Amino acid sequence: MANYFNTLPLREQLAQLGKCEFMDPAEFTDGATYLAGKKLVIIGCGSQGLNQGLNLRDSGLDVSYALREAAIRDQRQSWKNATENGFTVGTPEELIPQADLVLNLTPDKQHSAVVTETVPLMKKNSCLAYSHGFNIVEEGMQVRDDITVIMVAPKCPGTEVREEYKRGFGVPTLIAVHEDNDPRGEGLAIAKAYAAGTGGHKAGVLMSSFIAEVKSDLMGEQTILCGMLQTGSLLCFDKMIEMNVEPGYAAKLVQIGWETITEALKHGGITNMMDRLSNPAKLKAFDLAEELKTIMRPLYNKHMDDIMAGDFSEGMMEDWANDDAKLLAWRKETGETAFETTPASDQEIPEQEYFDHGILMVAMVKAGVELAFETMTAAGIKEESAYYESLHETPLIANTIARKKLFEMNSTISDTAEYGCYLYNHACLPLLSDFMSRINTDVIGRGLDLDDDGVDNQLLIEANRAIRSHPVEAIGQTLRGYMSAMKKIT
Amino acid sequence: MLNNIIFDRACIQFNESFSLREIDWVIEPGQVWAIMGASGSGKSALAAALAGAGRVTAGTLRGLVADTGVVSLESQAALIERERLRDDSDITDRINEGTPAREILDEVCANAKLQSRLTRLFGIDSLLDRGFGKLSTGETRKLLFIRALASKPDMLVIDGPFEGLDARTVPVISELLRNLANDLPMVLVINRLDELPEFVSHIALLEKGRIKTTVNSSDTTAMAALSQLFHLQTADIQIPAAIPGESAPPLDCNKPLVNIRNASVRYTDNLVFENLNWRIEPGQHWQLTGPNGSGKTSLLNLVTGDHPQCYVNDIFVCGHQRGSGESIWDIKQHIGYVSSALHWDYRVSISCKNVIISGFYDSIGLYAKATDLQQEIAVQWLEILGLQARAGQPFNQLSHGDQHLLLIARAMVKHPHLLILDEPCFGLDDLSRQLVLALIEKICGGSETTVIYVNHHAQDQINGINNYLTLDGAT
Ligand SMILES: NC(=O)c1ccc[n+]([C@@H]2O[C@H](COP(=O)([O-])OP(=O)(O)OC[C@H]3O[C@@H](n4cnc5c(N)ncnc54)[C@H](OP(=O)(O)O)[C@@H]3O)[C@@H](O)[C@H]2O)c1
Numbered sequence: 021m022a023n024y025f026n027t028l029p030l031r032e033q034l035a036q037l038g039k040c041e042f043m044d045p046a047e048f049t050d051g052a053t054y055l056a057g058k059k060l061v062i063i064g065c066g067s068q069g070l071n072q073g074l075n076l077r078d079s080g081l082d083v084s085y086a087l088r089e090a091a092i093r094d095q096r097q098s099w100k101n102a103t104e105n106g107f108t109v110g111t112p113e114e115l116i117p118q119a120d121l122v123l124n125l126t127p128d129k130q131h132s133a134v135v136t137e138t139v140p141l142m143k144k145n146s147c148l149a150y151s152h153g154f155n156i157v158e159e160g161m162q163v164r165d166d167i168t169v170i171m172v173a174p175k176c177p178g179t180e181v182r183e184e185y186k187r188g189f190g191v192p193t194l195i196a197v198h199e200d201n202d203p204r205g206e207g208l209a210i211a212k213a214y215a216a217g218t219g220g221h222k223a224g225v226l227m228s229s230f231i232a233e234v235k236s237d238l239m240g241e242q243t244i245l246c247g248m249l250q251t252g253s254l255l256c257f258d259k260m261i262e263m264n265v266e267p268g269y270a271a272k273l274v275q276i277g278w279e280t281i282t283e284a285l286k287h288g289g290i291t292n293m294m295d296r297l298s299n300p301a302k303l304k305a306f307d308l309a310e311e312l313k314t315i316m317r318p319l320y321n322k323h324m325d326d327i328m329a330g331d332f333s334e335g336m337m338e339d340w341a342n343d344d345a346k347l348l349a350w351r352k353e354t355g356e357t358a359f360e361t362t363p364a365s366d367q368e369i370p371e372q373e374y375f376d377h378g379i380l381m382v383a384m385v386k387a388g389v390e391l392a393f394e395t396m397t398a399a400g401i402k403e404e405s406a407y408y409e410s411l412h413e414t415p416l417i418a419n420t421i422a423r424k425k426l427f428e429m430n431s432t433i434s435d436t437a438e439y440g441c442y443l444y445n446h447a448c449l450p451l452l453s454d455f456m457s458r459i460n461t462d463v464i465g466r467g468l469d470l471d472d473d474g475v476d477n478q479l480l481i482e483a484n485r486a487i488r489s490h491p492v493e494a495i496g497q498t499l500r501g502y503m504s505a506m507k508k509i510t
Numbered sequence: 511m512l513n514n515i516i517f518d519r520a521c522i523q524f525n526e527s528f529s530l531r532e533i534d535w536v537i538e539p540g541q542v543w544a545i546m547g548a549s550g551s552g553k554s555a556l557a558a559a560l561a562g563a564g565r566v567t568a569g570t571l572r573g574l575v576a577d578t579g580v581v582s583l584e585s586q587a588a589l590i591e592r593e594r595l596r597d598d599s600d601i602t603d604r605i606n607e608g609t610p611a612r613e614i615l616d617e618v619c620a621n622a623k624l625q626s627r628l629t630r631l632f633g634i635d636s637l638l639d640r641g642f643g644k645l646s647t648g649e650t651r652k653l654l655f656i657r658a659l660a661s662k663p664d665m666l667v668i669d670g671p672f673e674g675l676d677a678r679t680v681p682v683i684s685e686l687l688r689n690l691a692n693d694l695p696m697v698l699v700i701n702r703l704d705e706l707p708e709f710v711s712h713i714a715l716l717e718k719g720r721i722k723t724t725v726n727s728s729d730t731t732a733m734a735a736l737s738q739l740f741h742l743q744t745a746d747i748q749i750p751a752a753i754p755g756e757s758a759p760p761l762d763c764n765k766p767l768v769n770i771r772n773a774s775v776r777y778t779d780n781l782v783f784e785n786l787n788w789r790i791e792p793g794q795h796w797q798l799t800g801p802n803g804s805g806k807t808s809l810l811n812l813v814t815g816d817h818p819q820c821y822v823n824d825i826f827v828c829g830h831q832r833g834s835g836e837s838i839w840d841i842k843q844h845i846g847y848v849s850s851a852l853h854w855d856y857r858v859s860i861s862c863k864n865v866i867i868s869g870f871y872d873s874i875g876l877y878a879k880a881t882d883l884q885q886e887i888a889v890q891w892l893e894i895l896g897l898q899a900r901a902g903q904p905f906n907q908l909s910h911g912d913q914h915l916l917l918i919a920r921a922m923v924k925h926p927h928l929l930i931l932d933e934p935c936f937g938l939d940d941l942s943r944q945l946v947l948a949l950i951e952k953i954c955g956g957s958e959t960t961v962i963y964v965n966h967h968a969q970d971q972i973n974g975i976n977n978y979l980t981l982d983g984a985t
Contacts, residue, residue, distance in 0.1 A: 056835060074818065078838040095778070104777050106822035186816075187858065188839075188873025222877060423595055 021132070021160040023330040025231055033400075036231035040194075040402035042502060047212065048221035052079045054213035061086050061119035063112065063134060065098040067178030068151050069125035072218050074105060075185045079217040084108035086115040086122075116141035121210065123149045129340060129435045131155035139164055145203075147210050152237065153230035154436060156198055158333035169201035170211040171230055174220060175408050177416065181218060190219030192408065192499075194228040224502045226404055236401045238327045240392055240409030242440025243320055245417045246433055248388035249278055250354070250426055250441055251448045255456055256381055256464050257359035265465040268365030273374065273465065275364050277381050279422035280374040282415040289411065289496040290386050291488050296375045297382065299475040301468055306483045308383035308463065313391055315455055319447055320395040323440070328399060336439040347435075350442045355427040379463040386487075389414060393492040403495040411496055514538050515560070519569035522559050527907045530555055531719045532569065542691045542709055544700045546736075547716030549911025549939050553699045554582060556716060557669045560697055575695070579663030581654050582699075583670065583910050583937060589614070589654060590854060593642045607641025611653055614642060618661040628656040631682060637803070644777070647850045648674045648802025655683070659690075666690065669699040671707075673937055674850065676801040676966050701911075701939045703737055749952050750890035752925035753883050756870070758843040761829050761927055767792050767960055768813055768928070769826040775808045775819050782808050788979060792927070795954050795961040795974055800981030806964055807851065809981065810930055813962075815841045828927060842872040846921035846959075849932030853910075853917055862908065862916055863888045863901040869920035891919040895945070911938050918946055925958055932964045947972060 025033060060076060060083045062069050069085070077083045085102040089111050092099050102109045116122060116138055126134045132155060135148070142148065147168040155161045156169065163169050174181045176191040184191050193215050197207030215225050241247075253274050260270035284293040294302050326332040339346045354360060375382060389411050396406035420429045430438045462468050487493070517535040524530075530552050537543060545553045558564065559571070561578045593608045611634070615625055629635040632652045637645065645653065651674045658666065671687060672680050688709045690696065700706050706713070706727075713725040715736065725732040761767070767790045774784035782805040790796060800806050811817035813827055815838045823832070828844035830836040846869065858875035860868070866888040867880045880888075892898045895915045897908075905913060918934055931950065935943045947970060953959050954974035963975055 051837075077821065078815070080835045080837040080840070082835075100778055105818035106820075186855075187875055188868075188871060189875065189877050 021162070023333065024157050024160040025235070025328075026330050027160070033231070036229045037235060037400040038402055039196075039227070039229040039232050040404040041227045042404065042499070043225045043227050045221065045224075048216050048225070050213070050216075051221075052076070052081055052213045052217035054209045055081055055121065055217065058082065058120035059118050060084070060121045060123060061115045062123040062125055063087075063138065064124070064126035065102040065107075065109075066125065066127075068174070068181070069098075069123070069178075070101045070105070071178035071182040072123070072125065072151075072174070073102075073107065074182055075219055076214075076217040077107075078185070079219075081217055084110065084115055086110060086112040088112070112138060112141055117143055119143070119146060121147045121149060121214070123151075123214075125151060127435065128152055128154045132159055132161060135161055135163070139167065142167060147207070148201075149211075149214060152434075153196065153234040154238075154333075156230050157234040158330065159337075163198075163201050165201070166203055167201060168203065168207045168210060169198035170207045170214070171196040171198070171233060172211055172214045172218070172220070173233055174218060175412060180416075184223065185219035188222075190222040192223050192226070192412070193218065193220030194226050194233050194405075194408070196228045196230050196233060198230055224499070226408075228405060232401060232405050235327055235399075236396055236405040236409040238332065238436060238440060239324055239396050239401075240406075240413060241433070241437035242327075242332075242444050243323055243395075244385075244388035244392040244410050245413055246429065246437050246441035247444025247448065248384060249414075249417060249421060250429070251445050251452070252381060252384040252388075253278070253359055253421065253426060254357055254445075254449070255452060256378075256384075257362075259380075259456060259459055260461065260465040261358060263461045263465060265461060266365070267362045269367060269369075270465060271359060271362040272364035272367065272369060273377060274359060274381070275425055276369065276422050277374045277378045278385075278418035279415070280371060281378060281382055282385060282418040284375075285385065285389075285411060286415045289493050289500070290389060290490065291493055293382060293385065294487050296372070297379065298376070298468070298473055299480055300470055300473050301376065301379050303475055303479060303483055304463060304468065305379045305383040305386065306487070308380060309386040309390075311455065312383060312387035312452075315451060316387065316391060316448065317395075319444070319451060320391045322447075323444065324395045324399050332440065332443075333436075335443075336436065339439065340435075347439055347442060350445075351427070351430055351438070354430060357426070360425055360427055373467075376467045377465055379468070380459060381464065383463075385414065390490055390492060397491070403491060404499065407492060407495045407499055411492055412499075513573045515571075515573040515575070517569070517571050520559075520566055520571045521568040522555070522564040522571070523567045524555050524558075524564045525907055527903065528552070528555065529567070529719060530559065530564070533721055535714060535721055535724070537695070537697070539695060540711075541695070542711045543697045544706055544710040544713045545697065545716060546700050546703075546706075546713055547722070547939065549701075549915070549937075549942050550718075550909040551716040552719040552909075553701075553716055553939075554584065554669050554910065555719075556714070557582065557667050557697060557699045558584060560665070560667050575663075575665040577661070577664040579658030579661055579666045581651075581658045581666075581668045581671070583673075586650060586654050587854065589642075589650065608643035608645075610639050610641055611645065611649075612638040614653060615657055615660060618657055621660060621662065624662075625656065625660045628659055631686065632656055632679065633801075634803075640780075644780075646803050646807060648676060651675065652679070652802070659686075663694070665695045665697075667697045670701060670937060671698055672705055673701070674802075674933065674966075678801060680966075701937065702943065748894075749922070749949065749956075750887045750894070752958075753870075753881075753887065756883075757924055758828075758927060761792070761844070763792050765829070766790060766826065767794075767828060770809075770812065771824040773809075773812060773823040773825065775805060775812070775817065783981060790928075790960065790962070790977075792960055793957065794977055795972075796963065796977045796979060797972070797975045798962060798964045798979050798981070799966075804981040806981055807849065807932065810847075810849070810932055810962070810964070813928075814845055814847055814930065839872065844927040845872075846924065846926035846929045847932075848914075848917050848921040848930070848934055850936050851932075853914060856905070856913075856917065860905050861902050862897060862905055863892060865905050865916045866891050866919045866923055869923040887923060888919075891923060894949075895919060911942055914938060915942055915946070918949070922949065922953065927958070927960065928962070929953060929959050930962045933966065934963075935965065935967070935970055943970070 062073050063086050065085050073083045085107050145166050150171045151173045153171050173194045174191050181191050195211040195215050257270055257274050284296050392410040393406045515537040517533040520533045522530040545556055547553050561580045634652050691709045715722045770788040773786045775782040812820045821833045825832040856874050864876045867884050868876045870884055892901055934946050950972050954961050
């Protein structure tokens, strides 16, 4: 199988990359009706599988699970997930032949094998759905002509998909139809009904393409999301230890700090995150972020180029074929870093202190988000996609670090994200070593020590203008506005 | 405790909207205090201050005991929140059932013997290996109790000692506290005068963040005045009207409202109940009782559709046979629901008024634009609850009791065909409780709504409820 993106002419590549449009809520007035009475069979009952299934069933649809025989025989977690929640479970041989819509919600690494085994069992003129397009775009999976292929990708972890549904809301969702596999022209109708069944239409649905979703998803996860947060954690922690900050405090400032500062991002973008700092601290963070952007821009460009050329997935698939040797070695190394092995103290750190003592972390988030966004949009990805894959997801990843630090973040994020994070971390640590040698505890660990917290008006106006006029802020405001158009009333 | 705890004109700030003001209060060794007052008066805040919560902004607070065992809704919420954070099921494919109860106890307890005596006393010895997430609200409450006692504290602060406990546990706890009170300083927050244990020696009555008066429980005149204050007549209330044309479609009155046949709820490792039958005709009000953990909540969740196993049981609810292609919102539009679980789940930033309006949409949070009429009706409800001044305030800044009142209004606001009240008086003071009971009685007297009522207090009987279902929890 060849990389699908690379088989397309440039014109088509650009057209596909540039797809991402906010859909009018009026397009979803029929809800999930298009799928009423149809048989939905989900393969895999993990994070997405279980939670999407619960929502789809609560939306009135007929959902059952095809699990591999071993999972059923050994009563694995996936089997428990499905049976305790009252779903019918069977082997693929039993269930797939009756399915009108098959939802492949297994890990991406398994997709080639799973899809190759599943498609022959699928009935004529049925539909296959993904929640991530890697298999189609990077591995070039070819699916039988009569089968419709679509994607419905919630932009949140599975439990959030469920929680928001239960509240009567949903999570933002990307949908796409694989144009090579839309023989009856019904792909969009199915994708819309599927998205509505998960509650996604209440929070906003973006019409995208498999290609735009994959290329932007890969770029976001390996740079700002996992890569920057991992690299930043190690650098900030080591710096504080070097400067004799109490280790338990340092560990906590980093571990909980990402979540605390990116919470501000979630509510009001970079602008709000920066506004949480005092004026002198804001100017400091602004300057550091500018410097970081200059140093790291070539690295972000390289990641984007490798993703576009397919080199990234090729390298990763080689490692898959080599039993993940590189990845596992690196995962182990991560587990042994000082940050990872130092327990965070129980000491209470006031919310504002995470900003005041974490100026460098704020600068890293700003630099990472803006760079990722700029690099993606320069490569032809629409601002909407770029926003979701950078700024929007940062708090979600920060949340996993807050709970379990890096080792766990890496073992639980997708294989592709972890491999990308490995590449980024390897390149970025040395890249920033000179920069870090000039850093002191005023920006990480202890906070600015100022008798006079006055600033130059002109400088502040300039910095504020630059922060607010960055394109990620404008699109962010619009998209957050859609998402919470209703919430805003409260 | 050897020293006095002394509040000297202490002002203690809790959040932007709440502070205790100019508290003058001395707790001497050997005294057992009860803190009382209306909801929102600062009872829980004062109790929490004894465990070091809040920030003293003026005056002084001296002599706090370092090792204070606390049982409160806040500590229960904190434990639930901690477990929620630990729950990694969103990043792994495991459904996390939570830390086993035993481990939660072991975290604080060095004394295994004491611990096992307590778990037996509370009747949860058989649940110790169960994950936290599989425990009922009453069971987590008991766990918290045991945790506080087994940590061998030097002082005990219990906010609502009998809240959420079943009838058979109440006397046991009461006896236990009486014995402990002999040598362990104790402060209790008591919501209802009829729950005031006789071993309490002093009462502090709070009003709007200040101590209004303190009473020695042996002073009979002062006690009589207190009791009068707590039994003020509930004003003759009118329930705000439904909005014509906006309520759920009519139901066929010849069909049962709920018909559950031979139902069971089971997990891989335990059976909650089986062979359960329950048929509710329109207009037939029911009271549901049973000990903590007997499956009351599971059963109610089969009705509301919040329990996933509603799809593998034979259940007919509000015009729909479950699993026949209906959506959960088709069911919920007919139901008003309030429970402590809903209260825990209601964690969104929202104003008080909009909490009530969200009842029109069956949502947690508000995601639609409210109509003028809906707004108007929400204001009428706020007036009944005495919360009109709070309309625009964030929900999470209100006291637990006031929050609960809002959720009860949320459940009633659309005049649902089926109103499910799972311990609606949980955590309410006497006045609010009388208000809620009066509201329920009004609704039971009308013809449009059928009520299912769950409670543990024999005193909280409702006129008009004549059908009883008791789960025995014998599994
Ligand atoms: N997690 C997210 O935040 C997120 C967000 C959006 C989209 N997605 C996408 O959703 C999809 C699923 O991801 P996930 O995070 O939900 O995965 P996951 O939690 O790891 O669950 C995967 C499930 O697939 C089953 N499985 C694994 N290998 C299999 C095989 N060879 N054949 C059949 N079943 C197999 C596993 O069960 P057994 O091992 O017990 O058989 C498990 O239940 C991916 O395409 C991912 O990119 C994920």
